[in-house]
Amino acid sequence: MRVLAVAIVVATLVGGQPGPLVAQGQGPVVALITAVEGQAVILPGEQRALPFQWLTADSRLATGPRSTVVITFATGTRVRVKARSRVTVIGNQVIPSVGGVDGLPEGPAFPVRKVVRDGPSPEPDGADKALHQGFVDTVNASSDPELLLLGAAVQLQWGLPAEAAALLDRATSASAPPKLVDALRKQVR
Numbered sequence: 001m002r003v004l005a006v007a008i009v010v011a012t013l014v015g016g017q018p019g020p021l022v023a024q025g026q027g028p029v030v031a032l033i034t035a036v037e038g039q040a041v042i043l044p045g046e047q048r049a050l051p052f053q054w055l056t057a058d059s060r061l062a063t064g065p066r067s068t069v070v071i072t073f074a075t076g077t078r079v080r081v082k083a084r085s086r087v088t089v090i091g092n093q094v095i096p097s098v099g100g101v102d103g104l105p106e107g108p109a110f111p112v113r114k115v116v117r118d119g120p121s122p123e124p125d126g127a128d129k130a131l132h133q134g135f136v137d138t139v140n141a142s143s144d145p146e147l148l149l150l151g152a153a154v155q156l157q158w159g160l161p162a163e164a165a166a167l168l169d170r171a172t173s174a175s176a177p178p179k180l181v182d183a184l185r186k187q188v189r
Contacts, residue, residue: 027057038067078104145176
């Protein structure tokens, strides 16, 4: 199963510690930007949209000319936001107000750890832990560099930097683009 070409971003959370970047919004984290070509922004405020930026259920994005964004939902659903589009993430959907969205082949479902912006995140429940283990098993059985990079991003979001680093080593061996591996490695530190 082909996931997609991915790029990585260095992100910082509260206290300056490396970690996943979460877009503005109040809803729960539901998806991940897994590719950006050209110029795209998170609205309001026109914060630059970056690969491996987590999106909340109420995130809004805009793409420029000759620009696209691939969004991968925790359900495995993937969409490409077309050039010159404005979209809103609503639940597990991307709704365009201008422009359009194309569906892409699905990838594996992955668990999203609940993120609390002003305090510690709650401990995952049994169902989340089971989904996480299933995703880890899928990633560990793969040699697809793109899936290994996605796995590393998920492991970081779950607060498991050692596991993410091991997946990055495997992604390097599987010929993942060095620029992408190096950028994600910066989040591990």
